[in-house]
Amino acid sequence: MSRNNAPTFKFRSELVFNDIVTFCENAVLLKDFAPKEIAILFYHIGPSDIKIIYEMSNPVCECGSKLHKHDLINWNMDKKYPIFKYRYICPKCKKTIITPLEPIVKKGCNYTEDIRVMTMNLYSKEHISYANATKFLNEAYNLNLSRQSTYNFNDK
Numbered sequence: 001m002s003r004n005n006a007p008t009f010k011f012r013s014e015l016v017f018n019d020i021v022t023f024c025e026n027a028v029l030l031k032d033f034a035p036k037e038i039a040i041l042f043y044h045i046g047p048s049d050i051k052i053i054y055e056m057s058n059p060v061c062e063c064g065s066k067l068h069k070h071d072l073i074n075w076n077m078d079k080k081y082p083i084f085k086y087r088y089i090c091p092k093c094k095k096t097i098i099t100p101l102e103p104i105v106k107k108g109c110n111y112t113e114d115i116r117v118m119t120m121n122l123y124s125k126e127h128i129s130y131a132n133a134t135k136f137l138n139e140a141y142n143l144n145l146s147r148q149s150t151y152n153f154n155d156k
């Protein structure tokens with residue numbers, strides 16, 4: 001067997017996570033398009049004092065100015081994972097904006113979109129009651145959803 005096909009490159013973490021993850025001294029920065037599974041991965045493998053922070057991939061204000069990082073906002077993802085989001089400030093119009101994570105979580109919803117959609121599907125497609133859907137998801141994902149929050153998913 002020829003050795004010509006043997007891989008000659010080495011995996012480096014920076015390459016594997018290219019564009020999605022930046023490693024800092026005390027933080028792991030995730031771009032706003034990073035799936036929530038990446039955040040959960042670092043929650044499990046990172047040292048407990050490492051902050052997992054979502055940042056904007058294109059921090060530009062509506063007025064066209066580049067946004068500056070202002071401070072960190074706590075976000076308890078799925079009321080389980082301690083994640084942070086950067087809040088930005090526009091140096092020109094002084095507007096602030098918290099890193100939007102629309103594909104991951106809808107505005108005003110406490111739980112991420114996949115959990116919300118799964119609950120809705122269990123109810124509407126599988127005809128499983130909200131109570132049982134809640135129980136199932138809590139056991140499957142080790143969450144602490146309340147029946148009330150699954151009712152509220154209907155409104156989104």
Ligand SMILES: [Zn+2]
Binds near residue numbers: 063
């Ligand atoms: Zn602005």
